[in-house]
Amino acid sequence: MKARAFAYARPRTLQEAHAAFADAEGDASYISGGQSLVPALAMRLQAPQVLIDLGGIAELRGVGLEGGVLRIGALTRHAETLTDPLIRAHAPLLTAAAPFVAHPAIRNRGTVGGSVALADPASEFPAMMLAMGAEMEISGPEGLRRVPADEYFQDLYQTAIEPGEILVALHVPAAGPNHVCAFEEMARRRGDYAMVGGGILAERAGDALVSIRIALFSVGPTPVRARSAEAALIGQVLDAGTIAAAQGALEADIDPLDDEEVPAAMRRHLARVLLGRLLRKLEIAG
Structure with a gap:
């Protein structure tokens, strides 16, 4: 299949982008890297009158x-999270997750903001924003606002972004010398x-965990x-006993x-195994 015919706009400012969306009376889609939207257009799962290129x-x-x-600007490419020195130094969890995102061709085009705005529940970067305690900077016709990651993800493919709003940037508290991180899938x-x-x-x-997400x-x-698992670990020293307790709390x-592919019971089991691997990575990192 091919996408339906649409008009195309390439604004230079956020104000122009919002104006283009308003002119389309809401029958428009924003596009950045296009790694999710372009297939949806091709399969006619989405058919906007106007495509607004950000x-x-x-x-x-x-x-x-x-x-x-x-x-981190929303148009930062997936591949840049592997090489940008500021991200590597201050958001190492994002760098650790990046090699697992799809394949190099997609990482070279896809954007961090696009992934977080789509909020696919099987994607790496949305979850890492939650783990890092990020805030999402969102632009609307009335101006800018920020939404904490804990409030941003609302339901399947539903976020705090309202129709016509644009994800501008991700604000991540910088990791310090006492922070450790781990990623696994x-x-x-x-x-x-x-x-x-x-x-x-x-x-x-020292050896104890004073905070964990x-x-x-x-x-x-x-x-x-995993708030129950977090609570089981706060103030504790990582060892076999505390890891087992966190797995039980999960x-x-x-x-x-x-x-059809992964029954719920299997996914629960895999999650416990994965948590154990993550915590053992932290134990080694300490």
């Missing part, structure tokens, strides 16, 4: 560090959607914070659905 908007580009917060083949995956960002004081993906309609955090 690639010319300078405000959506760049990576910078200010006041202990790393700002299980897929049948490298580049396939993961059966289960997750990332951890934790802070140590665990985010899992492919275990529900949104990325999931049962209260996830409620995966059955599907």
